[in-house]
Amino acid sequence: MASYPVFQVSPEEAAKGKWYMATAATNHMTRDQSLISDLKPVTGRVISRGNGAGLKVHGSGAVNTETVAIPDVWHVPGINANLVSVPQLSLLGLNISFDRGGCTVTRASDGSVVGKARRSACVRVALSLVFSRSSRPRRLGLATAADSSEMASYPAFQVSPEEAAKGKWYIATAATNHMTRDQSVISNLKPVTGRVVGGGNGAGLQVHGSGAVNTETVAIPDVWYVPGINCNLVSVGQLCQLGLEVSIFRGVCTVTRASDGSVVGKAHRSGAVYEELFAIVGVYEGAQHASEEEDELSRTNREQSR
Structure with missing residues (x-):
């Protein structure tokens, strides 16, 4: 069964449409259907958050906004935040590196930087990730840290x-x-x-x-x-x-x-x-x-x- 993590993100922050890096997400996922172009229906797919609870995948497609451009994103209305799957990026031949300053995504073929993110202040290791407009992941900008909870x-x-x-x-x-x-x-x-x-x-x-x-x-x-x-x-x-x-x-x-x-x-x-x-x-x-x-x-x- 596919899986996803649940981040400590308030409803207010989730409504802002930020994206978070997730090693525990099997696929890119969004709760917002309006972000997805060429949405194709998906049936019989359920994702789990590790405790047995399952959420239905309603469809899949590409996200292309002014700040985010990611192919093969699942529409999962029940999740509490938009997720970028680290395993899915890795399978595309991208290298994902975390350090004290945040996260850098590079092409393994030539080392060119195709994305950056920074660590959130309160969701301390949930990295807000922002892609520039492109049909493929190319460049990422810095996202503002969430200010939701100190838990x-x-x-x-x-x-x-x-x-x-x-x-x-x-x-x-x-x-x-x-x-x-x-x-x-x-x-x-x-x-x-x-x-x-x-x-x-x-x-x-x-x-x-x-x-x-x-x-x-x-x-x-x-x-x-x-x-x-x-x-x-x-x-x-x-x-x-x-x-x-x-x-x-x-x-x-x-x-x-x-x-x-x-x-x-x-x-x-x-x-x-x-x-x-x-x-x-x-x-x-x-x-x-x-x-x-x-x-x-x-x-x-x-x-x-x-």
């Missing part, structure tokens, strides 16, 4: 209970933080109170604690313990804040250190999601050190400007 967010992936029980980790653009449902994998667990993560549909899950995860394949600091989520999540936004870059191309997700390009993690596409193969904490610590240096420089500059 942390998470996507609900289409992962079976059997797969979730295996302890796999999944790359997520729609997760504000790394999260796990399994307390046993967290070391030095510290209690967290008053923190709730939302799935975008108003439902909230309580964060019970945070700590580091150190297993044979995954070593990640600052992971939230959220018993109610349906799978373990690696937050793209949190990786980027550590000075790491996340690149997705033809079914492979690679995490590198921005300073020297060394590979610190990999994931591969499995259906509609990207399963984390490994992540190495040693490099994360180096990235954290670089982040702390930047914070110190910012504090110094602020003091000098007073």
Whole structure:
């Protein structure tokens, strides 16, 4: 079954027609039929948000507005935001790279930039994506960050209970933080109170604690313990804040250190999601050190400007 994530986006922001990058969306999707040209009916297609709930796909076609030009977009009235599917872009031979500044889409053939997006201020890792007019994706401009809610967010992936029980980790653009449902994998667990993560549909899950995860394949600091989520999540936004870059191309997700390009993690596409193969904490610590240096420089500059 096809799947989609639910972003923490208010109805007011959704009504503005912004588009958001989604690793958990199998296809580009919009709730607004008026945006689609050459709409063709689709029957018998249902998409799921990971908890068993299904939404019907009513049709498909191309979106061509002043700011968005995307082929093969599904019309799904029930979704709460317009979604650009990272897997679908990747299959077109495009490379999608996330860093601290946002997202860049390039042609793999010549490295030319065909799109850009920036990280939203409140939907912290849901990237607003804007295409210029074209029959094919060509160029993207920056979209204004959504200002909807300060609640942390998470996507609900289409992962079976059997797969979730295996302890796999999944790359997520729609997760504000790394999260796990399994307390046993967290070391030095510290209690967290008053923190709730939302799935975008108003439902909230309580964060019970945070700590580091150190297993044979995954070593990640600052992971939230959220018993109610349906799978373990690696937050793209949190990786980027550590000075790491996340690149997705033809079914492979690679995490590198921005300073020297060394590979610190990999994931591969499995259906509609990207399963984390490994992540190495040693490099994360180096990235954290670089982040702390930047914070110190910012504090110094602020003091000098007073």
